[in-house]
Amino acid sequence: MIKRSIGRKVGCRLLMVVLTTLTVALSGCSSDKTGDSKKPETEAAQADNQAGNADDLSKLIVGIPQDLDSFDPHYATGAGTKEVLFNIFEGLVKPDENGNLNPAVASEYTISEDNKVYTFTLRDGIKFHDGSAVTVEDIKYSIDRNAGADGSEPLVSSFSNIDSVNILDDSHVEIVLKEANSEFLTQLTVAIIPASNEHPENKIIGTGPYKYVSSAPQENFTVTAFDDYWGDKAYIKDVVFKIESNADAVVMDLEGGSIDMFARIPSSQVAQLSDKFEIYEGTMNLVQALYLNNKVKPFDDVRVRQALCYAIDPKEIMDFVSDGAGVEIGSAMYPSFGKYFMPELNDVYNQDVEKAKALLTEAGYPNGFEFTITVPSNYKQHVDTAQVISEELKAIGVTANIQEIEWNSWLSDVYNDRKYESTVVGFDASTLSAAALLARYETDASKNMFNFSSEAFDKAYANAQATSDDAEKTKYYKECEEILAKEAANVYIQDLPEFVALNKKFTGYVFYPLYVQDIAKIRPAQ
Structure with missing residues (x-):
């Protein structure tokens, strides 16, 4: 982590020209969106502002640049959507901040010497957010769904190499490949969801450290800590992902307290922030x-x-x-x-x-x-x-x-x-x-x-x-x-570099080698 004071370096003729052009362009854009901001606040927005202004360390408000494109983890397209859903859904394995793949829904796995048979042991006692136990049937359903076992196009291209998904007993599932693939484990971060959930885009149920609470289109997406999570529990109880579609308003909203954190903030905006924010620097991957x-x-x-x-x-x-x-x-x-x-x-x-x-x-x-x-x-x-x-x-x-x-x-x-x-x-x-x-x-x-x-x-x-x-x-x-x-x-x-602005009321932000936001690691600074 690096705390930086960043100033714009504009020296050459080209950058002066661009800066002039960009100022005009963004001023026009800002003018339009300022007009929108004068509309009466919704109840959700008022609640966000009240929470942001209160010194409530049990709630974190995270600004994100766009709404989620899908609540179904298997159909989500945008990286900005997947980084939010990372906190709700888990696969048989999941990545950590060091680039390792660790057991998640599966407690352990074995890979055959010819890299064609991957066998997984279901984690004992793991639950979905609705309180139901995860079963080997859920694992088979989730993998088959991504593989297009019903004759549809595979949702994960490498899953076209799956020959069969077999339930061995109540605790073990094997995935047999048509051709050897030594990298196949990296693909098994796909979300495990309940086999009984026919409409996962409407009933958002995973196994991650946070569970879904509510959402308001183009406004926010709210989650709360899952008390029965199998792994390390989240530090912050409630998290609101607030849509900040107007990039020019991010600094104002951070300083005003309506959001506590914003990832991938431009260096020009970092320079405008007060010292009540810690700036974490990494790369966007x-x-x-x-x-x-x-x-x-x-x-x-x-x-x-x-x-x-x-x-x-x-x-x-x-x-x-x-x-x-x-x-x-x-x-x-x-x-x-x-x-x-x-x-x-x-x-x-x-x-x-x-x-x-x-x-x-x-x-x-x-x-x-x-x-x-x-x-x-x-x-x-x-x-x-x-x-x-x-x-x-x-x-x-x-x-x-x-x-x-x-x-x-x-x-x-x-x-x-x-x-x-x-x-x-x-x-x-x-x-x-x-x-x-x-x-x-x-x-x-x-x-x-x-x-x-x-x-x-x-x-x-x-x-x-x-x-x-x-x-x-x-x-x-x-x-x-x-x-x-x-x-x-x-x-x-x-x-691109990634600058993450986090109110100093909180700490613990961690960068990953993938495009994710692991909110469960953030904790109160006190």
Whole structure:
């Protein structure tokens, strides 16, 4: 943990231009949302403010940038949703802050020597939030549901490799794979839910340290500590996740006491906070990039994509967006994945405006072109990044227009329907596996929103999945990363720094190598 006083470093001409442009853009946005804030407060909002102003250490109010996209843990899409549900649901195993996978719903497990049979022992006495005992039938139901055992598309792509899920007795379940997979354990963080719960999106029941209480759309999501939790109990009894969709209001709400904590706050806002907040610094564990729709012109031409890579300077972007903090990345992998991360790929495209112009001319765009960057308005870091990119691309005659849209619209239009030209967001890994970041680039992958297609990549990825030898698997995953960089699947930029502001009434925030918020570890400072 680092306590920092962060000031904006604006020196170069480019950043002055961008800052001016951004001030105008955000002022307009702020004006609209200030109008909304003048509406009478709802009862839920009033309750949040009263709780925030009272020195009540049994309640924590956490600001989050968007509403949850689904209450069903198996269908949740957004990383912001999954990090909240992490506190409610658990899998057979769950990650810790050190990157280990620890037994959760299962108390122990064994893996056959050929990496094809995974056998789990149900934890003795573990309960669901409704008080019912977890059974091996619940485990089988949850795994089968994600594997598409009813004939539907698997919710977890690697679960298509499951041959059978077998109940051995009242305490043991085995998962048999069609092909060996030494990484399969990392996929078994998927939530175990009651087999009797036909509508998990309406009846939110898990086994985690917190249980669901209530929610108000676009306002809040409330949980309370689960007294019968099998593991270490949560310190804070009640937690409200309050939707803070107006990024410009975060500092005001922190200082005003209507929220106690906000994760991923920009460095510019950190500098505005008083000393009643502790600032925790880590990294977001995501791949921020200018993501391109490889099926639309001109991005269907690799030379155009490479030209954009040569035109962009990640360090300049980092200087503006995060005061130089964060880690530059050159492909779809971030540093927390250790052995898979390849810093040498940062040098595939060093900024070279003339080379970028030559590639555009070769591709038939000597005078550049115009396109749109569609960016979710509730993520200030991504909006700021898009602004800098737009300025940098002017040097090669390319005009990038920025379209800010609401998060739900981004999910439906950009992520699901792929109706976009480009976007700036960050992709995280849902599990402690390189495949969690790379699988979406397979040509036929349902989550391949970039429409990237490469025979070389597909072959390398298939080779990685086919081998159980760790060194071989690592070699093929790195080959995948090299292909993504050289074929310029997207314009990779950085793993953003993560600044977490937490009122000093509380302490104990812990960073994970995944995109989660473990609220159970936060405790009163007194």
